Amino acid sequence: xxxxxxxxxxxxxxxxxxxxxxxxxxxxxxxxxxxxxxxxxxxxxxxxxxxxxxxxxxxxxxxxxxxxxxxxxxxxxxxxxxxxxxxxxxxxxxxxxxxxxxxxxxxxxxxxxxxxxxxxxxxxxxxxxxxxxxxxxxxxxxxxxxxxxxxxxxxxxxxxxxxxxxxxxxxxxxxxxxxxxxxxxxxxxxxxxxxxxxxxxxxxxxxxxxxxxxxxxxxxxxxxxxxxxxxxxxxxxxxxxxxxxxxxxxxxxxxxxxxxxxxxxxxxxxxxxxxxxxxxxxxxxxxxxxxxxxxxxxxxxxxxxxxxxxxx
Ligand code: ADP
Numbered sequence: 001x002x003x004x005x006x007x008x009x010x011x012x013x014x015x016x017x018x019x020x021x022x023x024x025x026x027x028x029x030x031x032x033x034x035x036x037x038x039x040x041x042x043x044x045x046x047x048x049x050x051x052x053x054x055x056x057x058x059x060x061x062x063x064x065x066x067x068x069x070x071x072x073x074x075x076x077x078x079x080x081x082x083x084x085x086x087x088x089x090x091x092x093x094x095x096x097x098x099x100x101x102x103x104x105x106x107x108x109x110x111x112x113x114x115x116x117x118x119x120x121x122x123x124x125x126x127x128x129x130x131x132x133x134x135x136x137x138x139x140x141x142x143x144x145x146x147x148x149x150x151x152x153x154x155x156x157x158x159x160x161x162x163x164x165x166x167x168x169x170x171x172x173x174x175x176x177x178x179x180x181x182x183x184x185x186x187x188x189x190x191x192x193x194x195x196x197x198x199x200x201x202x203x204x205x206x207x208x209x210x211x212x213x214x215x216x217x218x219x220x221x222x223x224x225x226x227x228x229x230x231x232x233x234x235x236x237x238x239x240x241x242x243x244x245x246x247x248x249x250x251x252x253x254x255x256x257x258x259x260x261x262x263x264x265x266x267x268x269x270x271x272x273x274x275x276x277x278x279x280x281x282x283x284x285x286x287x288x289x290x291x292x293x294x295x296x297x298x299x300x301x302x303x304x305x306x307x308x309x310x311x312x
Pocket of ligand 1: 017041042044046
């Protein structure tokens with residue numbers, strides 16, 4: 001199967017740069033996958049996405065979107081991708097629908113008509129359908145400046161989807177949105193993937209949003225420092241932890257030492273479950289416990305660990 005995104009040895013050096021902003025990056029994204037590109041500021045995420053969406057040319061290496069080369073077949077690639085960027089690029093003086101119409105015409109999707117009601121039925125149908133799915137409804141006809149931040153983001157999504165892209169790039173899509181709008185947006189994006197088998201490429205600082213990704217790629221200083229499922233990335237670096245405490249702390253400490261498990265005392269005893277199950281540890285303890293809970297690492301724990309290792 002042709003990957004939705006194929007990146008090979010990608011290098012980008014800006015003209016005035018002394019180092020490579022992107023320095024030998026390689027990854028694949030399968031069709032229909034939800035892929036998250038993570039990394040601290042300056043890691044090279046924006047540069048990578050700009051190359052993948054044809055707004056920047058690579059210094060070397062190859063990138064293909066649905067099999068099309070981003071340099072030699074740029075217009076084919078543009079037809080395959082939808083882009084929803086962090087900074088809204090909507091025309092505030094027009095209505096939501098007018099913004100969508102201009103985009104549809106630029107993409108040669110429909111002939112231009114000066115009024116919505118004169119536009120082809122297929123356009124009107126598609127617009128209403130997308131407006132309903134994102135929950136914008138008839139508000140799509142309001143001037144953009146009267147829409148809230150969340151509504152403007154929804155409008156961008158409608159616009160980004162009019163040409164039925166196969167790959168959707170989302171750059172910090174939920175920044176500036178409240179919790180409810182954020183959750184709605186993710187529900188909608190999930191719906192899109194299920195219904196239309198769209199590949200999603202996300203960049204975000206909200207690591208919890210990447211927990212749901214099929215695969216994550218962590219960039220640092222232009223390099224890939226971790227690539228895999230969130231579970232793999234976490235599993236390589238951080239283990240589940242078991243929190244325990246007992247009235248007889250000395251006895252519990254002795255027991256843990258006998259078991260040769262790795263633990264520390266942060267108020268309670270925190271056992272690093274390196275390959276052990278919580279059950280195996282608890283079974284070996286006779287002392288009555290006053291506290292018992294397990295904690296699984298988050299992607300954020302792994303992320304911080306990876307980046308700290310890089311700086312060391
Ligand atoms: P991120 O999106 O992960 O924050 P960027 O891709 O924006 O990272 O930046 C990667 C590196 O490239 C940074 O060191 C940044 O300073 C540099 N950079 C970004 N844009 C330019 C530019 N137009 N000219 C020169 N250097 C740039």
